[in-house]
Amino acid sequence: MSKIVVVGGGAAGLELVTRLGKSFARGNEHQVVLVEPASHHYWKPRLHEIAAGTFDDELDAVSYLQHAYCNRYQYVQASMNALNRSAKSIEIRNVNGELSTLEYDYLVMAVGAVSNDFKTEGVSEHCLFLDSALQAQQAWDRINPLLRSQGEHRISIVGAGATGVELAAELAKVSGKLARYRQDTKLTITLVEASDRVLPAGPECMSEKVAKALTKLGVQIRTDVRVSRAEQSKLVTENGEIIGADLQLWAAGIKCAPWLAELDGLETNRLNQLKVDATLRTTLDDAIFVLGDSAECPQPDGSFVPPRAQAANQAAGHLASxxxxxxxxxxxxxxxxxxxxxxIAVGHDYAVGSLLNNKLILRGRLVRNLYDTIFRLHQRILFGWGRVTALVLLKRVKGSLNPFYKHNIS
Ligand SMILES: Cc1cc2nc3c(=O)[nH]c(=O)nc-3n(C[C@H](O)[C@H](O)[C@H](O)COP(=O)(O)OP(=O)(O)OC[C@H]3O[C@@H](n4cnc5c(N)ncnc54)[C@H](O)[C@@H]3O)c2cc1C
Structure with missing residues (x-):
């Protein structure tokens, strides 16, 4: 019997333990353990909905404890600190701060990535981030009072990649919907991007369509603007311009946590991603695999697997088999x-998509359904089609009964 320890229950790790747990359940052949500090799983590409107050916790959050029981893997609520390759063990810290060790035969690292502040002065002190459900909730706790108080409020978002664009659009939608009930509150959203277009990693014609949709929602787009410093209620740009705001969110770039670069000699790149070969095995240790955003995985054309939800899900399915x-x-x-x-979702009822190697750019309400399908496919792995169908129907019913903005309107 082998013991497979998976560290991180995000888009990749949770799919992996679900597949493995189900496969090994009958024969009690192998033991599958998930190490994850959070109590609930939230699909990361939807964190902007938590920050904008439109996420439905009741339907779309997954309790690890319950999920582990139903899918026959063991859930350890803890975070990994260190690795001992010769002893084949990891050091973990539980929610009470107690340290212990956990042995493995095979270890899978799937701890994801966080935003990259590129060492910009003042960012960690004066900007909010959307790297976890907790941070998204903290952002909402600051945004909610703005929506509830009179006058014009400004929010700056740095980084016009998927996270920044989706957050800006969702906030603009919420603000627009609230304006129906009360006209004395206005939210002005500024999206700041260092490159010359929004979605710099996507095809140019997609950027144009997304920029048009954002502008229609009232989002102010500032491209070619490089932030050199963040201060209390303001961003200072490279050429000295000051962009003032009540709240600042940082959603630019990705990097992995620094502790990954100190994992018992495993090779990492400059973003602290663990280097793996094409089989997802670490370059220096055959018993350790890496999945998702925390892996630098080479592809046949010389590129690397991109840090995207779709790639994390595919890698999890591949590694399970x-x-x-x-x-x-x-x-x-x-x-x-x-x-x-x-x-890319531009609010809850519109999306822009690029398919067939960027040959086909689609936009509109139907494309928004396609965006939801990606999330539903993730849920299908976690629960099966029956429960996903029930969730979709319930969501439709709840959506038709409740306001889009889920919190008390006062
Ligand atoms: C707001 C937002 C919007 C996004 N939108 C899109 C999009 O539209 N399309 C797209 O393709 N991608 C999008 N992404 C990126 C996508 O979410 C990631 O590529 C994907 O989640 C990566 O999966 P992962 O499993 O590697 O990491 P994650 O999903 O981040 O999961 C990592 C897990 O590891 C756990 N963990 C962290 N540290 C430790 C530790 N020390 N010990 C144990 N566990 C740990 C975390 O709690 C987490 O559960 C978005 C990301 C964000 C933040």
Missing amino acids: QLKRMLKGKTIKPFVFNDGGMV
Whole structure:
């Protein structure tokens, strides 16, 4: 019997333990353990909805404890601190701060990434982040009072990638909807981007369509603006301009936590991502695999797998089947990311998508349904189609009965 320890229950890790737990359940052949500090799983591409007060906790949050019980894996609520490769063990810290060790036969690291402040002065003190559900909730706790008080309020968002764009659009939508009930509050959202267009990692024609949709929602877009310092209620740009705001959010770039660069000699890149070969195995240790945003995984064309939800999900499905092969003594195959395109939500009823290697750009309400489908596919792995169908129906019913903005309107 082998013990597989998966660290991090996000888009990649939770899918992996679900698949493995179900597969090994009958024969009690192998033990699957998930190490995750949070009590509930939230699909990261929806964190902006928590920050904008439109997320439905009741329907879309997953309790790890309950999920582990139903899918036959063990859930340890703790965070990993350190690795001892020769002892094949990791050091973990539980919610009470107590340290312990956990042994493994195979270790899978899937701890994700966080925003990259590029060491910009004042950002960690004066900007909010959206890297976890807790941070998204903290952002909402600051945004909610602005929506409830009279006058014009300003929010600056730095970084016009998927996170920044989706957050700006969702906030603009919430503000627009609230204006129906009370006209004395106005939210002005400024999206600041260092490159010359929004969605710099996407195709140019997609950027144009997204920028047009954001402008229509009233979002002020500032491209070619590089922030050199963040201070209390203001951003200072490289050429000395001051962008004032009641609240500042940082959603630019990604990097991995610094402790990954100190994992018992494992190789990392400048973003602290762990280097793996095409089979998702770390370059220096055959018993350790890495998935999702925390991996630098090479592709046949010389590029690396992008840090996206779709890639994390595909890698989890691939590794689940390869680990099963490996445990039967077979060789494992390389992971090749199949890019199904990119869909960006611009509010809850509109999205822009790029498909077929950027040859087809789609936009509109139907494309928004496609965006939701990506999340539903993730849920399908976690719960199966029956429960996903029930969740979709429930959401429709709740949506038709409740306001889009879920909190008390006063
Ligand atoms: C607001 C937002 C919007 C996004 N929108 C999109 C989008 O539209 N399309 C897209 O493709 N991608 C999007 N992304 C990126 C996408 O969410 C990530 O690529 C994806 O979640 C990566 O999956 P992962 O499993 O590697 O990491 P995550 O999903 O981040 O999961 C990592 C898990 O590891 C846990 N963890 C962290 N540290 C430790 C530790 N020390 N010990 C144990 N566990 C730990 C965390 O609690 C978390 O549960 C978005 C990201 C954000 C933040």
